[in-house]
Amino acid sequence: SQTIHQWPATLVQPVGSPLSLECTVEGTSNPNLYWYRQAAGRGLQLLFYSVGIGQISSEVPQNLSASRPQDRQFILSSKKLLLSDSGFYLCAWAPPDRVSYGYTFGSGTRLTVV
Amino acid sequence: GQNIDQPTEMTATEGAIVQINCTYQTSGFNGLFWYQQHAGEAPTFLSYNVLDGLEEKGRFSSFLSRSKGYSYLLLKELQMKDSASYLCASKDSNYQLIWGAGTKLIIKP
Numbered sequence: 001s002q003t004i005h006q007w008p009a010t011l012v013q014p015v016g017s018p019l020s021l022e023c024t025v026e027g028t029s030n031p032n033l034y035w036y037r038q039a040a041g042r043g044l045q046l047l048f049y050s051v052g053i054g055q056i057s058s059e060v061p062q063n064l065s066a067s068r069p070q071d072r073q074f075i076l077s078s079k080k081l082l083l084s085d086s087g088f089y090l091c092a093w094a095p096p097d098r099v100s101y102g103y104t105f106g107s108g109t110r111l112t113v114v
Numbered sequence: 115g116q117n118i119d120q121p122t123e124m125t126a127t128e129g130a131i132v133q134i135n136c137t138y139q140t141s142g143f144n145g146l147f148w149y150q151q152h153a154g155e156a157p158t159f160l161s162y163n164v165l166d167g168l169e170e171k172g173r174f175s176s177f178l179s180r181s182k183g184y185s186y187l188l189l190k191e192l193q194m195k196d197s198a199s200y201l202c203a204s205k206d207s208n209y210q211l212i213w214g215a216g217t218k219l220i221i222k223p
Contacts, residue, residue: 041218043201043213043214043215043216044157044201044213046213049210088154090156090157094211096209099144099145099164099205099209100145100162100164102147102149102159102162102203102205102211103211104159105156105157105158106156107155107156108155108156110154
């Protein structure tokens with residue numbers, strides 16, 4: 001069966017510090033991968049998605065970036081965090097060729113920038 | 115543009131029935147999804163509709179009308195653990211999920 005791992009679960013970082021969040025998927029090949037952010041009490045904001053190694057689509061221009069160095073690895077990064085980067089970050093995957101499948105989410109990372 | 119509308123918050127009583135509505139406008143349509151999200155946790159899949167009609171799964175049912183761009187999630191015999199946000203999402207022509215902002219459901223004893 002497929003599983004998705006996301007870490008760390010919580011993170012407190014000072015303003016101006018770098019960020020690296022990692023997400024890995026097991027049990028599937030060539031998944032579509034997604035990074036979302038959710039502010040407190042708000043909906044899901046799509047940040048990046050990837051349909052293959054090295055293929056990244058950015059939905060929201062900001063100081064975050066994403067990379068997909070391996071088929072089942074998706075990384076979210078920042079060189080300098082802002083206070084506004086605080087939120088709940090969720091990684092998700094979906095099979096590329098299964099219309100009836102939704103997204104399966106990792107357990108999330110709660111980031112607080114201080 | 116693409117848009118998903120659902121109420122921001124609803125309140126219901128334990129043991130009762132509640133219906134959460136969702137209207138959608140997306141570029142193409144490949145199905146309507148409902149997810150449940152408890153506070154501080156990731157969303158989890160509840161239901162998928164691609165044809166018109168009602169899909170029943172235990173205490174939860176989901177309805178779709180493609181001609182009206184409308185869906186609802188029906189929760190019966192409400193339990194306190196059903197207190198959560200419920201997210202409606204439409205899969206567009208690019209097979210990407212377009213998400214509503216979620217409906218926070220508060221269950222009172």
